[in-house]
Amino acid sequence: MRALGDRRVRQTDGACFVEGIRAVCEALDAGLPFEAVLLCGERLRSTVALAAIERLRAAGVPCVDLPPSRFARLSDMDNPVGLAAIVRWAPGELADLAPPAPEDLYVVAEDLGDPGNLGTLLRTADGAGVAAVVVAGGGTDAGHRRCLRSSLGTAFRLPLVRADEPGEAIAWAGAAGVVTIGTSAHAAPSVWEAEVPEHTALAVVVGNEERGLRQETAAACDIAVRIPMLGSATSLNVAVATGIVLYELRRRRPPAAGRRP
Amino acid sequence: MRALGDRRVRQTDGACFVEGIRAVCEALDAGLPFEAVLLCGERLRSTVALAAIERLRAAGVPCVDLPPSRFARLSDMDNPVGLAAIVRWAPGELADLAPPAPEDLYVVAEDLGDPGNLGTLLRTADGAGVAAVVVAGGGTDAGHRRCLRSSLGTAFRLPLVRADEPGEAIAWAGAAGVVTIGTSAHAAPSVWEAEVPEHTALAVVVGNEERGLRQETAAACDIAVRIPMLGSATSLNVAVATGIVLYELRRRRPPAAGRRP
Numbered sequence: 001m002r003a004l005g006d007r008r009v010r011q012t013d014g015a016c017f018v019e020g021i022r023a024v025c026e027a028l029d030a031g032l033p034f035e036a037v038l039l040c041g042e043r044l045r046s047t048v049a050l051a052a053i054e055r056l057r058a059a060g061v062p063c064v065d066l067p068p069s070r071f072a073r074l075s076d077m078d079n080p081v082g083l084a085a086i087v088r089w090a091p092g093e094l095a096d097l098a099p100p101a102p103e104d105l106y107v108v109a110e111d112l113g114d115p116g117n118l119g120t121l122l123r124t125a126d127g128a129g130v131a132a133v134v135v136a137g138g139g140t141d142a143g144h145r146r147c148l149r150s151s152l153g154t155a156f157r158l159p160l161v162r163a164d165e166p167g168e169a170i171a172w173a174g175a176a177g178v179v180t181i182g183t184s185a186h187a188a189p190s191v192w193e194a195e196v197p198e199h200t201a202l203a204v205v206v207g208n209e210e211r212g213l214r215q216e217t218a219a220a221c222d223i224a225v226r227i228p229m230l231g232s233a234t235s236l237n238v239a240v241a242t243g244i245v246l247y248e249l250r251r252r253r254p255p256a257a258g259r260r261p
Numbered sequence: 262m263r264a265l266g267d268r269r270v271r272q273t274d275g276a277c278f279v280e281g282i283r284a285v286c287e288a289l290d291a292g293l294p295f296e297a298v299l300l301c302g303e304r305l306r307s308t309v310a311l312a313a314i315e316r317l318r319a320a321g322v323p324c325v326d327l328p329p330s331r332f333a334r335l336s337d338m339d340n341p342v343g344l345a346a347i348v349r350w351a352p353g354e355l356a357d358l359a360p361p362a363p364e365d366l367y368v369v370a371e372d373l374g375d376p377g378n379l380g381t382l383l384r385t386a387d388g389a390g391v392a393a394v395v396v397a398g399g400g401t402d403a404g405h406r407r408c409l410r411s412s413l414g415t416a417f418r419l420p421l422v423r424a425d426e427p428g429e430a431i432a433w434a435g436a437a438g439v440v441t442i443g444t445s446a447h448a449a450p451s452v453w454e455a456e457v458p459e460h461t462a463l464a465v466v467v468g469n470e471e472r473g474l475r476q477e478t479a480a481a482c483d484i485a486v487r488i489p490m491l492g493s494a495t496s497l498n499v500a501v502a503t504g505i506v507l508y509e510l511r512r513r514r515p516p517a518a519g520r521r522p
Contacts, residue, residue: 026493116377120498127501129491150498157493192512227508230390230516232287232418236504237381237411240388243501244508247488251453251509255491 001038001074001086007141011090016143018153019075019084021049026153028052033088037063040071040082049083056085076145091142091162094172097132098159100201103253104131106178107242110166110217111137111208118142119150120239121206122158126151128246129255131201132159136166139208170205170220178203181249182213182221183241185234191248194225198253204245209238262299262335262347268402272351277404279414280336280345282310287414289313294349298324301332301343310344317346337406352403352423355433358393359420361462364514365392367439368503371427371478372398372469379403380411381500382467383419387412389507390516392462393420397427400469431466431481439464442510443474443482444502446495452509455486459514465506470499 003009004017015035018024025048027034037056044050057063072080100106107125112118118140125133135142141162142148142155163169173180178201181194189195196202205221207213212235218224227241236244264270265278276296279285286309288295298317305311318324333341361367368386373379379401386394396403402423403409403416424430434441439462442455450456457463466482468474473496479485488502497505 120501123494124497124501126492126494127488127490127497152494154492154494191508227388228511229388230511231387231415233384233387233413233415236385236388237500239498240381240385240501240504243497243505247452247505247509248512250489250491 004086007143010141010143014090015086015088016090016148017084017145018087018148019077019145020149021046021081021083023149023153024083024085025052027085027087027089027156028055030156032156034061035086035088037061038071038074038084039063039065040068040080041065042068043071043080043082046081089156091135091160094134094161094163094168096161100131100176100178102199102201103255104201105246105249106130106132106134106201106203107246108134108136108166108169108203108205110205110213111139112238113139113209115140115144115146116150117209117238119147119155121242122151123154124239124243125246126154126158128243128250130158130246132161134161134163134169136163136169166214166217167220170217173203177201179223180205180221181223181225181245182218183245184213184218184224184226185229187224187226189225190228191225191245194223196223196249202249204242204249206238206242265347268404271402271404275351276347276349277351277409278345278406279348279409280338280406281410282307282342282344284410284414285344285346286313288346288348288350288417289316291417293417295322296347296349298322299332299335299345300324300326301329301341302326303329304332304341304343307342350417352396352421355395355422355424355429357422361392361437361439363460363462364516365462366507366510367391367393367395367462367464368507369395369397369427369430369464369466371466371474372400373499374400374470376401376405376407377411378470378499380408380416382503383412384415385500385504386507387415387419389504389511391419391507393422395422395424395430397424397430427475427478431478434464438462440484441466441482442484442486442506443479444506445474445479445485445487446490448485448487450486451489452486452506455484457484457510463510465503467499467503
């Protein structure tokens with residue numbers, strides 16, 4: 001379990017550590033294979049959680065009940081709810097992505113540093129009904145326990161792939177006919193004014209929390225848009241910025257009927 | 262300093278504990294009175310931070326240089342940068358708010374539980390150029406150190422007031438002619454379709470991360486809007502949701518020329 005704190009181990013093993021009722025239940029509902037459940041029976045009261053444990057136990061998954069002090073040591077929640085699991089899951093590869101449909105939206109998240117931000121971004125992308133998220137470059141990865149928790153388990157539901165080099169994600173978009181939209185504080189047209197092609201898949205490309213997009217990534221994007229900053233700060237949180245751009249694009253192109261609930 | 266971890270002490274003393282270079286510099290630029298600066302000279306390398314300390318020292322503010330181990334104990338950052346301060350600041354009262362102008366936007370944030378979320382919400386509200394934020398009800402307060410940090414110091418720049426009872430905020434809006442817009446997963450019109458009055462100040466009202474708005478607050482709002490959820494999750498992070506609604510309203514009503522940079 002401790003080894004899964006290491007990004008390389010997560011990727012090589014294809015496994016991750018999930019904590020929290022919502023995230024564990026999403027992993028179960030997504031049909032992921034469970035290796036083990038760690039629980040704190042003394043603490044866990046949620047009927048939803050207890051029902052999930054029953055299902056997992058019936059399926060032969062080992063469920064280890066720990067005393068509160070031991071559970072608290074493996075938890076990184078302020079108030080541990082008493083449910084965690086080791087689950088077989090890792091992001092896929094760009095080659096796994098289905099061909100884009102004309103109204104599809106994508107997100108490429110480059111070099112994000114904070115796992116909580118990446119998780120909130122995934123939850124936001126899920127809300128906007130994106131076709132997939134590409135986690136590109138260095139920084140945190142989607143298998144980080146804090147990312148999985150703040151994604152509320154949407155990480156397990158979204159088509160989610162990684163690209164070690166952001167350039168691979170841009171090249172994939174080019175080859176697949178997906179128009180890339182980079183966010184920049186200096187871009188001329190605002191997200192409200194920017195003209196984007198209709199009936200063409202689009203990818204919103206966002207960068208590191210401090211530094212924004214890498215220069216070469218910004219230069220490689222087809223379109224640049226700016227979110228107007230009308231106060232004293234010069235930028236928004238990356239998940240908030242992604243949500244504003246995605247929902248503005250979604251306003252202009254509701255998802256094709258029947259493709260999503 | 263430890264006493265400022267208590268919300269009641271912060272409110273009674275009218276002081277707060279700020280950590281991080283950006284937040285401390287914003288407090289300085291906002292002209293707030295400093296009581297003390299805590300720094301770790303061994304760790305602090307930022308020229309911006311060192312210049313700020315020089316300005317404060319010249320103004321007679323006591324600056325205490327701590328060894329890394331002692332600074333780490335008062336910090337709650339993973340990698341402490343080595344700069345913190347005690348600053349005289351607390352949110353104001355509803356009665357302090359200036360009369361609304363017709364194109365003004367406000368946010369009322371009710372019962373938010375997580376200080377990081379409240380800080381990100383403030384940063385977002387600042388970006389959208391709101392006239393003020395009302396922090397209403399229980400939960401966290403804007404003086405919490407994690408809120409101040411994740412707000413990037415915008416908490417010190419924004420007109421920011423508190424209302425112990427959310428009903429007071431709704432009553433203020435009614436009396437000031439501000440139309441309230443509650444966010445709800447069940448509202449009929451989406452944020453894209455909702456009709457809102459032109460040339461009338463508007464307040465976006467958002468609720469607790471888990472429970473959403475209190476029933477009586479939702480019922481008291483003039484308009485209800487829904488953010489379409491097109492994936493598996495049933496809600497967005499509260500700061501992301503606030504950003505999507507604020508920027509959609511701002512799209513329809515650019516800020517009056519000259520009122521904001």
